[in-house]
Amino acid sequence: MTRAAAALCLTALLAACSPRAPEGVDRAVLDEAISVAIGDPGTCVLIGKGGKVVYQYGSHMVCGRELPACEKPGLRTVDDLLKSAPTSGPARTASCPSNPDGSRGVAWAAGAIQDTDFVYAAVMEGERTPPGIVIAEKLGAAFARAGLGPKQ
Template identity: 40%
Template sequence: MRRLVGLTLVAGLLAGCAPKLPEGIDETRLTESIGRAIGSPSTCVMVADASGAMVWRAGGYITCARNLPTCAGGQPVIAEVVLKSAIGKPARFASCPTGTGGVNTVGWAMGPVPTSEGKPARNLTYVAVMEGERALPGREVQERVERAFTKAGF
């Protein structure tokens, strides 16, 4: 019993130290907004703070963990690598085929999480990626995910 209480306490402390969404951002509302905008099993959206610590993730784990082409040459990478490389850089997007045959495509969008008028700067960065036969182009992913952030209160 003492061990169970100890493990529960440690888990609680670790969860308390984990990065979180900024105060005033409702996680449920954010999840719903992103889901309506670009949600599918082939979608991954991640948000990190200025240090690169992930504060939020949504979408299919498989898409988040898959090595996908960045459409800029080089080796395919996972979304978290793209997220960390986007910190402090302007928003951008990309699209390209994911393999031979050109059936599947990948659409990437990344950059600062937009700040709505009258809201404080959050200094957060996002990456959003879709991959598959019906993946949206990167520009469309960018427009939709940034509108979803606004609707969620950023």
Template identity: 40%
Template sequence: MRRLAGLAVIAGLLAGCAPKLPDGIDEARLTELVGRAIGSPSTCVLISDAAGKVVWRGGGYITCARNLPSCQGGAPVTAEAVLNTSLKGPSRFLSCPSDAGGANTVGWAMGPVPASEGKAPSGLRYVAVMEGERALPGREVQDRVEHAFTRSGF
């Protein structure tokens, strides 16, 4: 019993050190709004702090973990790799074919999480990606996910 109590205390302390969403952001509401905006099994959305530590993950795990075309040439990349290379700079979006036949596409959007009207910027960054036959273009991914962020209270 003592050992379990000790492990629970250690787990609680470690969880307190983990990066998290800003106060006032309801994770369930954020998940719902992003899901409505661009949710599908082919979607991945990551939000990180300025150091690149992921504070929120939404969408399909498979899409988050798989290598996809960067739409900038070079080797395929994961969503987390794109997030870590875009920790500075303005929002941007990219789209390109993701298979040799051109039936599937990938749409990327990345940048600072926008602030809702009257709120200070959170300092968080995001990357959102969709891939597949019916994937939205990067510009549409950007517009929809940024709207979901502001509606969720950022």
């Protein structure tokens, strides 16, 4: 098997294993809306329903990182946050430095996607990371533009 064929097979296998998108939502449109709102190589967004991830924006490497939890000592992953995402009310957000000298930051946001039975969790880490509350606001608008929740 040639390298190109092997790479194509691996890509197809990984795509088959990755969560697609909530039913009725075009994954490409959702990817683009999130990319425009908060897209960054250090960003991960998960959407879940009934304890199951139905969509992932960001690489498995980024989404699997353990980063400072901010509101309590210790580390967590975005999947940990998704499991405890609020199902109603305002989004839960947090932000803090992600390294000892404070030159990088991490921001977390999790909550219900308005007018749906989906929840989301997001993390962004980098040198110019906006606060978690900004991420939550931008994601709310991105979800609506992609057809999730109320129309804008």
